Amino acid sequence: MLPTLGTTENLATNFYFPFERNTLSAYLDILIFNTTMILDAAARNFQPFSITRLLTTCFGSGNGEKACILIDLPDPRDIKNFKFLEDETLSIQNYGHEVFYKGFKDGALEAMNWTGGEIFAYRETGGSNLDMEDFCCDPHGKEMSLDRDIYSNYDIILTVSTFSATAPLTAKCKEFGFRGATLHGLNQIILDTGLSVDYDLVSEEAEGLRLGLTQADRFEIDFQVEGEVYTLILHTNGQEAQKSHGLCPPGKPDVANLPAGEVYFVPESAEGVFPFKYSEETIGLLHVKEGRIYKSQFVYGDYAEIEAHNQRLVDDPMIGAIGELGFGTQVLPFSGRDIQDEKILGTIHVATGRDDHLGGKITPDLFKEHKNASHDDVLYAPHKTPEIRLPEARMVKDGKSTVLIRNYKPTEFMVACLETHASVEA
Numbered sequence: 570m571l572p573t574l575g576t577t578e579n580l581a582t583n584f585y586f587p588f589e590r591n592t593l594s595a596y597l598d599i600l601i602f603n604t605t606m607i608l609d610a611a612a613r614n615f616q617p618f619s620i621t622r623l624l625t626t627c628f629g630s631g632n633g634e635k636a637c638i639l640i641d642l643p644d645p646r647d648i649k650n651f652k653f654l655e656d657e658t659l660s661i662q663n664y665g666h667e668v669f670y671k672g673f674k675d676g677a678l679e680a681m682n683w684t685g686g687e688i689f690a691y692r693e694t695g696g697s698n699l700d701m702e703d704f705c706c707d708p709h710g711k712e713m714s715l716d717r718d719i720y721s722n723y724d725i726i727l728t729v730s731t732f733s734a735t736a737p738l739t740a741k742c743k744e745f746g747f748r749g750a751t752l753h754g755l756n757q758i759i760l761d762t763g764l765s766v767d768y769d770l771v772s773e774e775a776e777g778l779r780l781g782l783t784q785a786d787r788f789e790i791d792f793q794v795e796g797e798v799y800t801l802i803l804h805t806n807g808q809e810a811q812k813s814h815g816l817c818p819p820g821k822p823d824v825a826n827l828p829a830g831e832v833y834f835v836p837e838s839a840e841g842v843f844p845f846k847y848s849e850e851t852i853g854l855l856h857v858k859e860g861r862i863y864k865s866q867f868v869y870g871d872y873a874e875i876e877a878h879n880q881r882l883v884d885d886p887m888i889g890a891i892g893e894l895g896f897g898t899q900v901l902p903f904s905g906r907d908i909q910d911e912k913i914l915g916t917i918h919v920a921t922g923r924d925d926h927l928g929g930k931i932t933p934d935l936f937k938e939h940k941n942a943s944h945d946d947v948l949y950a951p952h953k954t955p956e957i958r959l960p961e962a963r964m965v966k967d968g969k970s971t972v973l974i975r976n977y978k979p980t981e982f983m984v985a986c987l988e989t990h991a992s993v994e995a
Contacts, residue, residue, distance in 0.1 A: 606988055608914070608979070610902040615765045620672040621680045626768045627825055628725060628748060629818045631682030636673070636725035638686075639705075640665045641693040641732060648690035649710035662690075664755045665729030689719060698736035698923060698944035700933060720745040729755055733908070735826050736944050739926035742822040750817065750825045754906035762901050763828030763909040771830050772814035774987045775898045778832045781986030782973075783810035785966040788834075788894060790917060792949070793958035794844045794852060794868060801843040801857060801919070803836040803894050810834055811927065812898075813912075830899035830912035835929040836860065839891045843919065844957050845947060847874040852956060855889075862889030862921065885937040892924030892931050892944060896962075896973070898987060903952045914987075915977045916950040917962055951977045 607613055616622075625631075640648070640662040647653040653662055666688065673686035691705040703715050713719070719726065720741050726749035728734050733753045742749060752764075787804045815829030838860040845855050851870025855862045863886075865878045882889050897913040904910055911918045922944045925932045933942035949959055962974040972980050 606900075606984055608900060608984070610762070610900050610913075613900060615762050618668075618760050618765045620668065620677045623764055623768075623827075624677070624681055627750060627815050627817055627827070632819070634683050634724035635685040635722065636678065636681075636683045636727070637719065637723045638665055638669045638673075638688040639719070639726060639728040639730070639734075640688065640690050641728075641730040641734070642690045643693055645690040645692050645704060645706040646710065646712075648688070648706050648708050651708060653690070661729060661731055661753070661755050664760070665727075665752075668755075668760065669727055669729065683725065685723060689713065691715060693730070694732050694734070696940060696943040697733045697946070698926070699732070699942060700737045700939065701734060715741075716745075720747060723747055725749060728752065733944070735824060736923055736926035738824045742824050746822045748817045748819075748821075748823055750827045752827050752908070754908045756904060756906060758902060758904040759828060759906060759909045763899070763904065763912065766828075766899070766901075768815040768829065771899060772812075772816050775812040775814045775830060775832055777989035778896065778898050778983065778986045779810045779812045780989070781982070782832055782834075782896070782964060782966075784808070785810070785834075785964045787965045789961075789963045789965065789970075790843065790919075791960045791962070792844050793960055794854070794956065798960065799842040799844065799854060801841040802839060803834070803891065803919075804838040805834045805894075806837050808834055808837065813895075826908070828899070828901070828909045828912050830901075831895045831897050833893055833895035833927065835924050835927050836891050836894055842866075844868070844954075846954050846957065847871070847878070851875070853878065857889075857891065860891050861886060862891070881941075885941045887931070887936045888922060888941050890921060890924075890931050891919065892922055892929055893918070893920035893927055893946070895920070895946070896983075903950065905952075907946055907948050910950055910953065911946055911948050913950065914983075915974055915979050916948060917959065917974065918946045918948045920944055920946045949977075 642653055653659050670688045678686045689705045689707050692702045705713050705715050724747055726747055728751045730753045735751045784807045785805050790801045792799050810832050813826050813829045813831045815825050817823045817825040840858045842854050842856050845853050851874045852868040853875045854866040856864045865875050867875045895918045897916045899912045901913050923931050923942050936942040959977050964971045971982055973983050
């Protein structure tokens with residue numbers, strides 16, 4: 570029988586434990602925190618989705634703002650007469666039409682005290698957070714300009730897309746003054762859970778964790794693959810933590826990422842090694858120095874994928890730049906879409922590429938080709954990367970090391986930070 574030794578932090582840092590490391594990990598896995606916060610998404614009761622509740626919480630009470638919906642399509646002209654609805658592969662865009670466009674027409678626009686409610690299509694970018702072409706179309710087949718006809722004429726822009734548009738729209742909102750939300754990858758699980766929560770509460774919880782992590786010196790993440798442990802160190806050098814919390818109130822141009830719920834940093838430098846899952850069959854080890862991935866090392870699978878990545882790193886070294894470290898804050902079910910799954914408590918994501926929308930200095934003009942100037946989240950979560958274990962993630966702050974996550978489970982410290990402001994209720 571294992572003894573009761575107090576907090577997990579004491580177990581990890583202040584106590585000699587006379588068992589093998591995997592025995593300690595097993596003990597930590599079953600440790601029950603003294604917490605009122607529900608840590609199992611299956612035990613939560615989510616309210617039925619309400620478009621007006623979501624939009625009122627995120628954007629505040631309406632005051633005559635003009636709103637529209639944007640979707641991305643392989644050919645924007647397929648919005649004419651809603652032809653794209655015939656394509657079963659465009660389920661995300663179908664949600665944009667059925668939930669938001671029809672929702673507006675069925676009374677949500679009036680209930681919000683908004684005007685407009687139109688829907689437009691732009692050409693899909695082909696990559697996460699790549700800049701968008703200016704060309705767009707309306708359901709009558711009229712060819713239009715995003716800059717001239719959309720950004721200049723709407724106060725609220727909701728974007729339901731296959732590829733994330735958060736970075737380019739964040740830049741555009743500062744130029745044109747609109748507010749908005751990006752809802753890429755939308756599916757029914759997200760609608761029923763991640764978009765059915767109270768975002769005032771999500772914001773409060775994220776603020777609690779933000780305060781706990783802010784001004785950290787660095788973060789150390791241990792990964793285990795094929796029995797070997799590798800560590801990535803990300804230096805934040807006292808940086809103020811930021812939060813993605815879903816609130817976009819009047820008075821300031823901004824674009825929210827929905828579902829929201831994370832605390833993140835823009836690392837100033839990084840070094841070490843971390844694993845990357847290229848496909849279901851292929852794992853590589855990414856080697857990092859001076860804040861950039863400089864090579865991928867074959868572990869198993871298709872060696873051609875490793876070679877192709879290494880060639881891309883040679884052709885355009887900026888694609889290896891480490892642009893973000895993020896920690897999820899919400900208790901949600903896995904949806905199969907990174908937009909929600911990266912917001913789940915116990916997961917970590919490390920992003921490569923542009924980070925200007927997060928306050929970083931990696932801008933699209935630094936890349937050799939436009940198609941390379943993406944922001945790609947690399948998510949580590951038990952459902953997505955079961956081949957990659959996460960023994961520990963640690964924060965070093967003021968000379969003290971604090972464990973945040975063990976085996977994809979938050980430690981007592983992390984849960985206590987979230988509970989500082991609020992707790993998840995059943």
